[in-house]
Amino acid sequence: MNVSPRRRPRPTMSRIAPLALLAATSLALTACPKKPAPVTPTPTVNQDSINAANRVRDSLAALAKTRQDSIDAANKARQDSIDAASRALSEARNAITAAIHFDFDKSDITDEAKGILDAKVPVLNANAALRIRVAGHTDNRGSDEYNLALGQRRAAAAKRYLTQRGVDASRIDVISYGEERPAAQGDDESAWSQNRRDEFEITAGGDNIVPARQ
């Protein structure tokens, strides 16, 4: 692209003088005397024109870089925005599906579980179509049969906690698996404590989940 130095942004006062000199020189050179002097022109280096060319080149590069930087920034912003939205969705989904855990033979909601359940409430409020199923589980101590009832009590306890905080009861199903579906295998406290839990599964409205409003 041809860009004349003259078409650069409006010159400032300090640059008018050299430009005028340049113009005068050019005028002098073009206005040759009519004397047919077969003088072989001596090649001279016109530093000014080199400088001008360099300036043009630098200016083009700077412009390209500016444009690219702008594109990159826009792309990054867009990606960041996508990431953030995705992260928010993922966090919302994780808040819904995060499990809570219980003490042995108990269905009381622990303080830790309260925090996990509290994080579900705004997401449920922001997604009216969202339905969940709470599945109560137990460790493998105790009677297989009694543990089914204990799992039911644990699932019901989580549902009660959520409905007391405004979530419509019809959006939450409960089921108990007793000790039939352990999360961890083993006969030690590490496995037992992981298995005494409520799991939360999204049963409807999970495709278009939106994050909780801040």
Next chain:
Amino acid sequence: MPRSRIPVVSAGRAAAAVVTLALALAPVRGAFAQDTSAASKRPGVRIGLTYNPGARPGVAILPVAGLAGDSVRTIIERDLDYGDRVTIVGAGAAAAAVKSANPAAAPDYALLAKLGAAAVVRATLTPAGVHVALYDVGGRRVALVRDFALPAPALTADWRMTVHAISDVLEDAITGTRGVAATRMLFVRGGRVYLVDSDGANVQAVTNGGLALSPTWQPSGRSIAYSAFGPRGTEIVVRNLVTGSTRTLAATPGGLNITPVFTPDGSSLIYAHGEEAGTDLVAAPLDGGGARRITVGRGTDNVSPTVSPDGGRVAFTSGRPGHPEVYITDADGTNAELLTPYSFGDQSYRSNPDWSPDGRVVAFQAQLSGRFQVMTISLRDRSVKQLTTDGSNEDPSWAPDARHLVFSSTRGGVRQLYVMDAESGRTRQLTRGDAARLPAWSPSLSRAP
């Protein structure tokens, strides 16, 4: 050996015994050990049968000739051994004392007595089945002669069950108490309901997939019920074992529906139904209709019911004291009271009651040092007896003789089913392979012709 004699009946009744054994034995029904005081006063009735192994009457089962003859002998001998009421004595020497094929020919009773045999069983294969003669050595007489039809071909499940039924008739004739060989147990393996014969043979799956738990017998033995996971929770499924048809009890749709048992008349199911306000026992008629609530647990868990033989009372596991204990209530829900006292075992856990068929005791599991042990509690004086010590032992279920129990145990590593004689403590392993649990012993499935 004490001079045990098998029941002696009058000459007039002896003929009747051949025709209808049940009638003939009616006069001596009270002769088994739980009732020895009455038996000892009755003239002409065998006495001295206690459960000291040395005092059990010796019984020899003679070799049986012919194809499948050895199977007949082996099954009868093992059934009588598993009955824990007699002592099996070697058959080889006894065979020499009973040479004649003619039941009318007298065997060498003196020699049989020396061998320790109070009774000798001689079975002979016939085209239709098996001809059985039972010799009363002490009474020097033939106590029983009877022909039994056996289903063909030999060695099928039906054939074996019929031989078991013959064993039960023989145990009745020898000891005055019917055996429980012709029974089967339901149990759970890998989420499926299985059947196994009382001697551990014929393991077969009843349900296909899914997750089924807590199988139980309808008193006729023709149907069972169990809980199964469905789309809306757990359901009570009733299955006809003859036709294979199933249906889901509709009285309490949705929620938790577990641990069914039939009432003794077979018309209703009592089971635990849970929603969000706790789990309570309910009763629902099989032929449709709504459920009637039995327990009012106020948010606690009430599961694993077992019904008294007269149908009047129900024992069950309840979490109402803050941890599981066995409670007992009238069938209408009134008069609920704690059955298992806190004063034994760990503080925390007693559950899974099973009412004995004679009505006298309730078996249950109690936690001791973090493991379950099978115990019984007397309904008369609340005395407690611990039956197991090795491994963790759960899910006791009584045999129809109110003497044997099947339960699950981890004593061998993998949880398997074991059968125990509650009187002597003698125990045998019933299942092998993958883990087995939640057994239910059938009523008598006798098909002896």
